[in-house]
Amino acid sequence: MANMYQALVDEFMTKIKTRNPGEKEFHQAVHEVVESLIPFIEENPHYKHAKILERMSEPERVILFRVPWMDDKGEIQINKGYRIEMNSSIGPYKGGLRFHPTVNLGILKFLAFEQVLKNSLTTLPMGGGKGGSDFDPKGKSDNEVMRFCQSFMTELCKHIGPNTDVPAGDIGVGGREIGFMFGQYKRIRNEFTGVLTGKGLEWGGSLIRPEATGYGATYFAEEMLKTRKMDFNGKLVAISGSGNVAPYATEKVTQLGGKVITLSDSEGSIYDPKGIDKEKLEWVLWLKNVKRGRIKEYVEKWGGEFWPGERPWKVKCDVALPCATQNEIDENDARILVKNGCFCVSEGANMPSTPEAVEVFINAKILYGPGKAANAGGVATSGLEMTQNSMRLSWTREQVDKELHTIMINIHKTCEKYGTEKDGFINYVKGANIGGFVKVADAMIAQGLV
Ligand code: NDP
Secondary structure, X not given: OOHHHHHHHHHHHXXXXXXXXXXXXXXXXXXXXXXXXXXXXXXXHHHHHOOHHHHHOOOOEEEEEEEEEEOOOOOEEEEEEEEEEEEOOOOOEEEEEEEOXXXXXXXXXXXXXXXXXXXXXXXXXXXXXXXXXXXXXXXXXXXXXXXXXXXXXXXXXXXXXXXXXXXEOEOOEOHHHHHHHHHHHHHHHOOOOOOOOOOOHHHOOOOOHHHHHHHHHHHHHHHHHHOOOOOOOOOEEEEOOOOOOHHHHHHHHHHOOOEEEEEEEOOEEEEOOOOOOHHHHHHHHHHHHHHOOOOOHHHHHHOXXXXXXXXXXXXXXXXXXXXXXXXXXXXXXXXXXXXXXXXXXXXXXXXXXXXXXXXXXXXXXXXXXXHHHXXXXXXXXXXXXXXXXXXXXXXXXXXXXXXXXXXHHHHHHHHHHHHEOOOOOEOHHHHHHHHHHHHHHHHHHHOOOO
């Protein structure tokens, strides 16, 4: 990057760090975006004069609240509750709720900031938000999770609504948690509306929503592979995570002819050189969603290796789909992946690669799809769930999957449009950041000083 741009990026980041002290994940997310956007903004100075970047990096509203609940022993527990309403210029705030002990303001602001650009890329009318709690559903009984969710929603319901803010799931929030929160919202507000997405099929949910993020990240990888006249057939694929996203990425990769050889959770990774086929995957879904067990149990049942405390990236693979959490691929992991021949990384998780890892991928000119483009299928299908709720209709599986696939193809085209460099290399980071930014920025300018 030219020195002039670097100085502008540094100046911008100094202000961000001063205004948002200690929020390192938020700084990281803003920095990545600002690096690609500053040159574009310098060439389009009306965005600069309107201070769009400064406005976009300040949430429209931050809601912080206490969540008291009672555990099974009758003891009172207190957690923190958050909702970041980041940007509503192109639609109601939309983005997931994360329940994990690491949740804090900085992490949720990074996620909300990314969400604004991601939602814009889907072409659907959705603003950006994110929320959650430092509550850990792991090891809690169903009744404890229910009491927590009810308490959380008792406060959150004052701030959300189908035309205002529509949360969904994220880490630690799946169908069970969405159900408990939806029930409480309905009870307090006395209305049956599409206020949350990721709902059960019997009560307003959309087919394909659970699969959408994993399927979408795979469709995006497929589009990237096509630019080099390749496909998934016969490819070795490393996947991390084993929650809402990873199993469905595994399913789609397998359907497209690839062989998935790893999965992981916070205790370590499993390696199955024979591949995680349909039967094994069904068992993983049962393990995670019914038994609520740990991924290491896979090895006892199906063989292979368990690597305690390790991420899967040392494995030799062609394609990597990180689907667990932020900063799970560091510089060293990225170097090992590239050295072992990995030529495509499609991020199911949000910001799973550190800035140094991203640099390794871009310098090696491999196909690298950042989360805000590659995992947008989840929120896109949430958008389709909102549409079905408004129409009071349910679309078929085929219909939703076709829409999702088309959206992912179009996101890829947008990245190609804004990210293709002079030598033909597609810089998907740049493409996704500029592609997502333009629509939001134009809407903000049209709506005056908001
Ligand atoms: P889940 O909670 O269902 O699964 C997360 C998986 O990652 C689990 O296997 C979990 O292991 C593991 N994990 C979580 N935190 C860590 C950590 N600090 N270190 C190592 N492993 C960890 O979440 P989702 O599958 O919903 O989300 C995964 C990623 O995808 C997140 O980055 C999320 O923001 C992103 N995403 C999710 C969408 C969705 O539709 N759900 C949409 C778009 C993005 P363990 O069980 O041991 O904690």
